[in-house]
Amino acid sequence: MKIKKGDRVVVISGKDKGKEGVVTKAFPSINKVEVDGVNVRKVHYKPTQANPEGGIQDVEKPIDISNVMLLDGKKDSKVATRVGYKFDESTGKKYRYSKKTGTKLS
16 A cells, blocks of 8 residues: 555545545555544444443544545645655665655655
């Protein structure tokens, strides 16, 4: 998966199109990510000993990886980009880079 936990992304399709957030969880086996403040649903909880009141809570649900794009650059930048991989010849390690700007991603 080219998008990882901690990446800043923007939603490119669906009901939350245009929203930005940080990836809080990644599910590589099902190609989904959970983004902070995106795809929020109401979940009804029954009363339990841990939560005697029960009630309704807002829960973030996973969104498909194809519906988000990585935001490139600093926090003030809003450039959505595709992600590629390159090998660093000096260390021999693989790293991610922005296909739009060519800069190395963390």
